[in-house]
Amino acid sequence: MASQNTAGLSPARGSPAFREMEPKDQQVMVALRIRPLSEAELEEGATIIAHKVGDQAVVLMDPGEDPEDPLRAHRSRERTFIFDRVFDQHASQEDVYSATIQHLVEGVISGYNATVFAYGPSGAGKTHTMLGMDAEPGIYLQTLTDLFQAIEETQDHMEYSVSVSYLEIYNEVIRDLLNPSSGFLDLREDSKGSIQIAGITEVSTLNAREIMQLLTRGNRQRTQEPTATNKTSSRSHAVLQVTVRQRKHGPDLAEEVHLGRLFMVDLAGSERASQTQNRGKRMKEGAHINRSLLALGNCINALSEKGSRAQYVNFRDSKLTRLLKDALGGNSHTVMIAHISPASSSFEESRTTLLYSYRAKNIKTRVKRNLLNVSYRIAQYTDIISDLRREIEHLKSKIEKQEKKSEPDIPDVQVTVGPHNTEEESHLQMNKIRAQLIGAFKEQMEMRRSLVELENTNLELHVDLSRHLLTIADWEREKSDLHMQRDRGELEKDEEQADTDGEDASTEPHEVAVAREEVNLLLAEQRKTSALKASLEQRLALAKEKASQMETLLPTQVTSEDQQEVLRLLCRAHELEVENTELRADGLCRKSLLCQKDLVIQRCQQHRRLCEQLIQGQRQLMQDSGVQVPEALERQYQLYFRELEEGTLDRLLLLHCGLASSLQVNPTRCDHQYPNMGVIRHTVDV
Numbered sequence: 064m065a066s067q068n069t070a071g072l073s074p075a076r077g078s079p080a081f082r083e084m085e086p087k088d089q090q091v092m093v094a095l096r097i098r099p100l101s102e103a104e105l106e107e108g109a110t111i112i113a114h115k116v117g118d119q120a121v122v123l124m125d126p127g128e129d130p131e132d133p134l135r136a137h138r139s140r141e142r143t144f145i146f147d148r149v150f151d152q153h154a155s156q157e158d159v160y161s162a163t164i165q166h167l168v169e170g171v172i173s174g175y176n177a178t179v180f181a182y183g184p185s186g187a188g189k190t191h192t193m194l195g196m197d198a199e200p201g202i203y204l205q206t207l208t209d210l211f212q213a214i215e216e217t218q219d220h221m222e223y224s225v226s227v228s229y230l231e232i233y234n235e236v237i238r239d240l241l242n243p244s245s246g247f248l249d250l251r252e253d254s255k256g257s258i259q260i261a262g263i264t265e266v267s268t269l270n271a272r273e274i275m276q277l278l279t280r281g282n283r284q285r286t287q288e289p290t291a292t293n294k295t296s297s298r299s300h301a302v303l304q305v306t307v308r309q310r311k312h313g314p315d316l317a318e319e320v321h322l323g324r325l326f327m328v329d330l331a332g333s334e335r336a337s338q339t340q341n342r343g344k345r346m347k348e349g350a351h352i353n354r355s356l357l358a359l360g361n362c363i364n365a366l367s368e369k370g371s372r373a374q375y376v377n378f379r380d381s382k383l384t385r386l387l388k389d390a391l392g393g394n395s396h397t398v399m400i401a402h403i404s405p406a407s408s409s410f411e412e413s414r415t416t417l418l419y420s421y422r423a424k425n426i427k428t429r430v431k432r433n434l435l436n437v438s439y440r441i442a443q444y445t446d447i448i449s450d451l452r453r454e455i456e457h458l459k460s461k462i463e464k465q466e467k468k469s470e471p472d473i474p475d476v477q478v479t480v481g482p483h484n485t486e487e488e489s490h491l492q493m494n495k496i497r498a499q500l501i502g503a504f505k506e507q508m509e510m511r512r513s514l515v516e517l518e519n520t521n522l523e524l525h526v527d528l529s530r531h532l533l534t535i536a537d538w539e540r541e542k543s544d545l546h547m548q549r550d551r552g553e554l555e556k557d558e559e560q561a562d563t564d565g566e567d568a569s570t571e572p573h574e575v576a577v578a579r580e581e582v583n584l585l586l587a588e589q590r591k592t593s594a595l596k597a598s599l600e601q602r603l604a605l606a607k608e609k610a611s612q613m614e615t616l617l618p619t620q621v622t623s624e625d626q627q628e629v630l631r632l633l634c635r636a637h638e639l640e641v642e643n644t645e646l647r648a649d650g651l652c653r654k655s656l657l658c659q660k661d662l663v664i665q666r667c668q669q670h671r672r673l674c675e676q677l678i679q680g681q682r683q684l685m686q687d688s689g690v691q692v693p694e695a696l697e698r699q700y701q702l703y704f705r706e707l708e709e710g711t712l713d714r715l716l717l718l719h720c721g722l723a724s725s726l727q728v729n730p731t732r733c734d735h736q737y738p739n740m741g742v743i744r745h746t747v748d749v
């Protein structure tokens with residue numbers, strides 16, 4: 064089960080909607096599901112205040128409103144919201160699935176990304192919609208069943224591999240729900256800006272039921288506890304990720320690979336702590352859940368206003384938004400299913416949920432098909448072909464020149480007798496050598512590509528490591544500041560406050576503990592990558608030597624000048640392709656170096672701010688105590704203040720940031736040719 068299952072399948076499938084190659088702007092689809100009144104709500108005498116009108120509207124009545132009150136007649140809080148689809152208590156699981164997600168399945172198979180997330184307060188029905196129950200399976204099972212069925216129905220020159228992972232984000236920590244003992248997992252960004260989860264378990268199977276059993280088991284591992292509104296409330300965000308790789312072999316060596324990713328996200332309850340009467344641990348945990356949801360809300364706000372006010376969208380604020388970055392602002396067909404209870408007792412919750420989801424309707428994503436290898440291969444072949452053409456032309460003209468020069472010697476050359484005196488034998492020999500050469504060359508190329516990917520991974524690990532070390536260093540600095548302030552007696556008030564809250568201000572925050580853990584993991588991973596790289600480099604050196612020996616032997620094994628020439632050209636083509644790969648790797652390294660430079664600049668800026676504070680503080684101290692400033696120092700002060708006022712340094716930094724970000728936005732030619740670099744780097748280790 065752990066290994067990648069492939070099914071030999073599929074034709075030119077896909078509706079016209081999914082055939083387009085150009086990126087298309089796509090509105091996020093927002094649907095609303097109103098669950099039936101629960102027994103508890105009925106018992107407490109709640110009435111229904113959310114009414115579905117037609118297929119797209121919902122009217123929410125304010126239960127506190129007196130219809131007879133003439134003073135409130137024009138200030139009614141009754142509101143109508145329009146969504147792409149509205150479902151009420153009569154809607155079945157199939158109704159919801161077929162109107163929202165079903166149409167995206169085909170796209171995922173053909174290489175498009177799709178995301179569906181269930182949003183709403185605790186107990187509003189999110190898990191019911193996503194996971195459902197045995198008798199009423201939710202979106203997970205329906206989607207997987209359709210996906211596998213569609214794959215089964217397709218045949219031809221296609222191969223599919225499907226892998227599934229399931230994780231939860233709880234208190235800003237990622238856990239693998241299919242392998243909960245694996246500890247905390249980390250998010251990584253690859254060279255294309257695509258988010259990956261390092262070390263996640265990926266299960267490959269083409270059996271939806273088998274996956275469902277795993278998910279149901281995984282869901283039991285989900286952090287779940289009773290809250291005031293739901294006895295089995297899921298306290299975490301659960302993300303089911305399905306990756307479909309479609310591989311199509313062309314008549315020549317070319318190969319098309321499409322990669323479609325489907326995220327199905329069951330968010331934690333969006334309620335505010337005060338409204339659910341949650342106290343203690345729940346309240347703290349709520350802060351973390353809300354950090355993710357708040358970040359999600361901020362992104363939704365910024366994205367929905369994009370264009371009109373061009374707001375900055377900060378996806379980096381939480382793990383959830385980093386993971387959903389593509390779903391919200393990037394390359395994905397996205398569906399949000401908001402959930403509410405129809406009960407009068409949930410009026411405020413429902414109102415905020417409707418407002419929040421309504422805003423999400425303005426978000427546009429830019430959807431394009433993830434064609435991985437084609438552009439790379441085409442670009443690569445085009446390069447090689449044009450290089451080869453030039454080389455061939457060059458060699459041809461050289462041969463012509465030599466022929467002209469050596470015309471009188473022609474009879475001598477023609478009488479040379481080699482070990483293969485018949486034309487047929489010579490032809491067979493040449494084919495054999497050519498096959499050997501191509502084999503050796505392909506092996507070399509594979510190794511070089513793997514080396515480039517390992518190098519890329521190493522750089523990413525390094526960048527991640529630096530980021531975590533920065534978090535730790537920042538905290539260490541804060542801690543020493545705190546100690547200094549405490550020593551000077553400036554912290555008494557705060558300390559008192561901290562003591563009454565039962566917390567010590569110098570207690571290490573959660574993110575620092577996570578950063579320490581991640582540093583250890585990253586170091587271990589770096590060691591692993593380096594060992595792999597060293598052994599691969601050794602193998603490559605051996606392979607290169609073998610190939611060069613073959614080349615040296617050529618003149619003794621093949622006697623015809625033409626054949627020798629063809630083989631020499633072949634060798635030259637190989638060399639050129641190797642050089643090309645090196646160039647691309649070089650491009651990637653430069654980009655990563657740029658990333659690292661950014662980190663260094665960030666660190667220097669932090670240090671600069673500290674120095675500025677020091678200088679200002681010391682100057683103040685000198686002034687207060689009437690110390691005479693020496694002339695040379697005063698001149699340096701003036702220089703320093705002039706620099707600050709003119710802002711030269713800031714302008715330089717701004718210029719660097721501008722240049723760096725334009726490089727990120729317009730990746731170099733090398734990146735275009737390496738679109739799949741580091742995209743699939745997950746460990747499959749069930």
Ligand SMILES: Nc1ncnc2c1ncn2[C@@H]1O[C@H](COP(=O)(O)OP(=O)(O)OP(=O)(O)O)[C@@H](O)[C@H]1O
Nearest residue numbers: 098184185186187188189190191293296297331332
């Ligand atoms: N459409 C529905 N039809 C019937 N029962 C439903 C429906 N939606 C939800 N329920 C029931 O309501 C209860 C709460 O639903 P669920 O656990 O799905 O809520 P939730 O939004 O996932 O809550 P939390 O965020 O706390 O995990 C469950 O018992 C569920 O079976």
